Amino acid sequence: MSASTPSRIGVVGYGAGGHRFHVPYIQAVEGWELAGVVTRSPQRRAILATEAPGVAAFDSLDALLDSGVDAVVITTPPDTRRELVLQALERGVHVVADKPFAPTAEGARELQAAAARSGRILTAYQNRRWDTDLVTLKQTIDAGSLGEIWRVSSRMDQDDSGTLETGPAHGLLRDLGSHLVDQMAFLFGRVERVSAHLDTATVDGVDVDCGFDVALHHANGVFSRVASSKINHLEGRELIAYGDLGSYESHMDDVQTAQIDAGLRPASAAAATDWGIEAEGRWGILHTAAGSTAVPSARGHYSEFYRQFLAAVRGEGPAPVPLEQAVHTVEILDAARESARTRRTVTL
Template sequence: MTIRTAIIGFGTGGRFFHAPLLAAEPRFTVSAIVTGDPARAAAASGYAGADILPDAEAVFARDDLDLVVITSPHATHAPLARRAVAAGIAVVVDKPLGISSTEARSVVEEAEAAGVPLTVFHNRRWDGDFLTLRDTLASGELGEVRQFESAFEKWAPHLAARWKDVATPGQGGGILFDLGPHLIDQALLLFGDVVGVHAELDRRRAGAVADDDVFLSLTHASGVRSRLWMNATSPADRPRFRVVGSRAVFTSHGLDPQEPHAKAGLRPLDPGFGVHDDGRTALLSAPGTERAVPLLPGEHLAFYRMLGDALTEGGPLPVDPREAVRGLEIIEAARGRG
């Protein structure tokens, strides 16, 4: 079975994440790409056989699609997902699933009632450093985990003329909506549900209409405390992960390289894709000893492999959309207290 796919949106998400991953998984074919931008349309033309469409209406006018991937501005995610569900087309929604938990939950319920597969692109579950951390936790070397620190920071001190920099939180703008779904999802996946949320939300850049510097402290029912940083104005970065256990501490630095590799022209099946070029490792530190932990290669392609199994063989979806709804509830709790 060939899964005929339309991608709505061809910015960073569509161009450097979804399209290359779909092209690398043989059960999928990119049949249509929606973009109204001439430069993006020129880049999309590299996918032979893909129709370049001017808007989402042209997608839903067709009757030859098996999957729609939504990677347009945040406020459009839930309305477009609802259109796909109504048309009976399986759907992948980039994070966040909606701009409110109520909106997102409604989409999930509609998909379940219609029997239409719906999943959310929480691809950071397959970052190499996160995969390495999961293996280290499973080994028991850290002992009882007490603190989980996770940071995703970048240096973009000036606003740009793009929707992410002009959208208000009510329109899905701000770094909490942009990066929060990933960091919260990772914390929930590792340590379970959250019973307490503390947040500090700031706007640091001149003219900012939404948060660009955020700190979250989550108290898990398991007793673990997660401390999450997301920042667009950091001249230097914290460790990507620092996990304190009763026996040892796990530390890793730097962001997963799959996005920069894709932007440099590498593709998911190319040798070295998802592997840090400098050979960096994580570090496991205990009293009187330190040990390098090799970082596993990142593999966002695993998302589409799992989705292919779900659509052709009835396997589980790569991400349960109700987990994305829970992440939005936590974002709303943060905004209420920020």
């Protein structure tokens, strides 16, 4: 495929994920043509017509595929995602699967095998690898400012009980936990041992995990801990990294989501200079023997996922999230659930 010819991509599902976390970032990448969106809802079709004028709405994945696309994004609820991913792979297109990539490691490996049989790219939408605070932390670590990293603590509390999903494929660990665990595995590599606690509440008559604290022992010796809550009326984000030269502390906001919710779009001219950059008053602080210094915000940009996915589809680079990494994240989540159930550390 010529680099000058747009690659056609479709989005399946246009709830909060589709119109807040996918379509705006696809539109921001030159080379992608948004070919259509699958949604039957009249209300969501109206939103689509406003946010992506001229983009066709389809009733089904098959109808979208029949229109001719190179790739699709599956961003429907978790309990419908598996069948749609398999269907798209069988039809011979590349696939982005939203998180959680699969409800269990067994299910993740099934999708991995299906992708291998199809010869098409399957990747997981772990967009929070491009969060502003994580990109800034990674740059700080890569610059050697902290020396040898010993441990990292990551907490993301959301006062948002209305979005806590229930059911066998849901829960906060599978939802937000997929991101926080993936971030640590992305920074520090494979995890060997997991110890976890889950908070459980009854929501709409169903027991569901609504909070978690998960300790991860990485193969390279780094220790990381991720934690979150959703029904404890607490809102806050914290990243703290400890190394032999000092520490780094960040309380940055969820910058890109706030910009989307404010009506901004990454493809706009106004976003060229300030998209994904935290306000100076919220910059992280580096503490070393030389003193404490504010670290300028790096630029977070979820569209980087779609830039890398486009390159992969065109045979010009690897998938933005290699499939084995997506599977490993689900293995970690399985181990966390087992650890919470047995009250033991689980070895992967």
